[in-house]
Amino acid sequence: MKLVKTLSAIGLALSAHLAHAQAWPERNLIWIVPFAAGGPTDGMARDIADRVAKQIGQTIIIENAAGAGGTIGATKASKANPDGYTFLVGHMGYMGAGPSLYKKLAYDPVKNFEAVFRFPDTPLVLLVGANSRFKSVAELIAEAKAKPDTINFGNAGVGSTSHLIAALFEAKAGINVQPVSYKGAAPAMNDLIGGQVDAMFDQSNTALPQVQGGRLRAIALTSLTPMPQQYPGVAPLADKVLPGFEAATWYGLYAPAGTPKDIVQKMHQAYMKALSDKAWTAKMSSMGIHLLSDAQYGPDAFAKHTASEVEKWRKVVADAKISID
Template sequence: MLHTRRTLALTLAAGIAALAAPAMSRAQAWPTRPISWIVPFAAGGPTDALARDIADHTGRQLGQTILIDNAAGAGGTIGSTKAARAAPDGYTFLVGHMGYMGAAPALYKKLAYDPVKDFEPVLRMPDTPLVLLVSTRSPYGSAAELIAYAKQNPGKLNFGNAGVGSTSHLVAALFASRAGIRITQVAYKGAGPAMNDLIAGQVDAMFDQTNTALPQVGARLKAIGLTSEKEMSQFPGVPTLGATVLPGFETSTWFGLYAPRGTPKEIVSKMSDAYLKALEDKAWTQKMAAQGIRLLPTADASATALGQHTASEVERWKKVAAEAHISLD
């Protein structure tokens, strides 16, 4: 009987090993064909442009082409759902974004995916802080003056944003909550129309990503506060909100690469290593930095760091959305 049990155990172990061997072999050989990165926005936008740039440099390190699959719609949730349901074979990844991987659970009552449970975090990409903007004709020369006016005139300060649930909408809500002020948010169909009305003086202020706002600052817009932890050389003389009016205030439009849950760890590691190797190209990283894109230390770009950041952001935006009564359902 004892001999039979031992034989059965050895047979089961051999069977498990035989089943695991092909998967391990595939992970070791990966990638043998082009890889797809799903970007849940239309081609030509800032997320798409950043993803294509990083995919190109990372693909070179892997010796394989990384193709961008633009699966746009519903604030990025359509593409995210597609990625969550993809085969975990290392050939489909999701380029994640603060909106649909951080804020979406707070904005949608029924979401077809869970940013934490349905994905394997791979790496955190460079992010873009935001900048508080007013027109050059605006009477406000600082964030302190803006807040002082709002406190004396509740609801009269108008903030433009790129649409309900957009980064600019959520960050303005966070800003108002932390400052203890009541503002009126004006939603547009995209950042472009909102920016145009800000320049024209139709709205009083707006938050925008540093990389897209940079070309507009000076001639037509004034930057009066940054959401970054430290000041940025691209915005000389512009203080951070955390160092002036809102101690500890920091946020950014962050990006990360995710794989469907169950993707082999060996593949996740290979993709992450290829990206870190690509970052050794100083000419490339300096070009990104000059555009207002913030590169992260290696430790902050790891899969573990991305997983922790995703979970904390989901909780953060649930609180903000609840306080500001923001919903997309």
Template sequence: MPMHLRSLQPSPRRRAIGLWICALAGLGASGLLPAHAQEAWPAKPVSYVVPFAAGGTTDVLGRLIGQRLSQMIGQPVVVENRAGAGGNIGSDYVAKAAPDGYTLVGGTISSHAINVSLYPKMPYDPVKNFQPVALIGTLPNLLVVNANSPWKSVQDVIAAARARPGAVSFGSAGNGTSQHLAGELFAVMAGVKLLHVPFKGSSPAVQALMGGQVDVLFENSVAAMPMIQSGKFRALATTAARRARELPDVPTVAEAGGPKLAGYEIVSWQAVFAPAGTPAPIVNRLAADIGKIIQEPDMRARLASLGIDPSGAGPAELAAFQKSEVARWAQLIKTANIRPE
């Protein structure tokens, strides 16, 4: 080989380094590089989107979980409220976010099970567009009235609704929420007509009952309990199948509503979801950490005080549960002919 061409040939050492770099690049593309060779997650703050107004159940839980999760992952977990359309606006935002583990959503029975059957045009698919992470827990709704209300029982509400069809109003945290369906199912089973007044979350709904803008409220125990304990609200019934441990003297709707309401039951739930396509190692890390948080004695006691039955179920179990809930609520909405206002 001529001398001028031979000088252009790489030395054995350079050739070996080039082959090593190519090999590493191939491993990186296939995801086989060790963790320390890639950017470790999390390398920046994580956004926890609450698709309801501040002060409601999902917001309270997001801040409780987020604060502890931040300590575990070593990065801030920033709660961001994006309320509206029964949880659809915030959930749609997360559905379209990058699936990189930096955007989560506090999913609920409404945003991730009910709405898909209630709204004619959904901007996202609650199953296909999300990766289930962890189930925080389940909780009942409570039928409450202002402490100044003359109504002392479920039967009082039914009697008033029969006397003034369509005039007795019930507030909820929004169209498609479990609070909304609790009121609709109550009306259907009791054979009365109620006026539904939706709000953009639990906090404004609670304020409306305090101010007399609505007659009754079906509200999650998390938002209703402080008002009951302070004497501002009177609890008439729980929507669960059994009485709440914190309110042993408050009957279930099924108990207090008479024969027509026998079998009445609606229980809400709260969970954490990520955008579909979020890498499994990140999902599993989040699920494990959130599961540990929920099992901590202090957190379990806090959740119990809010009327929540803690869970901590991981991705696979939450996915199966969510699909069963979507089917269940689709049937109820069709049977009761429930429509968003």
């Protein structure tokens, strides 16, 4: 008799859960963006959120929870109710390299989150000043090998994407350069233009105006394929110089662990419908954003990508001895 009652209770709970999930969404959703409003992550998140909101029929509110390299917002999202109304806009920094960069992290990017969908990637471009002595990445590597620790690379801060990619570049090229950390990409870019630093990695979309304006010169891409529309004549590092080299600033949407799978799937389906707008995706591509295959956007593929990135950056961070308290 007790077994029957127990099974009945489980059945009722499951029915209630399914009914709730089927009715979703009944109110506004929150996407936590762990950076300040107005930045590139915030801008991309708002653009995608507006388009997904139209598909699900509810408003998506962007909540900026900046601080500690994005880990404050990620921690908040990891502790949210997994009811399908709170999500995290993830970034390679705090969801890929975070476990290696921070000695004390209150969340696990793999265990504490459900991957929902991946945004298009943003490759990086290796930049030098317009009047730099380096005309190619081969020349830069050759000098770095001949004169170790004499070439300096600007970056947006310790543990930033530009810092991490430069460390990966060092390891793959077998060179040693001097990192120069700034409080943000803008001051680093200004010193690169002014000749105070020798080189820098920056996102392909944000670097494009400076390159097109002739203030900086692009000498390599971190994508596997060229970007002839945006960076004509600029070859990927993987093309002859560093075979297999690939890196990008990646973003995506996560939900707290335990969020119903059917809600995750509904969010993914809404996103894929938004991506069917060819004018929108063409605009992103023209800005230097790299579109992925449909399969790469999905929850399972994004979960695997997250796990692989955690392991990838673990070695890079350890070898480069990068640490953030």
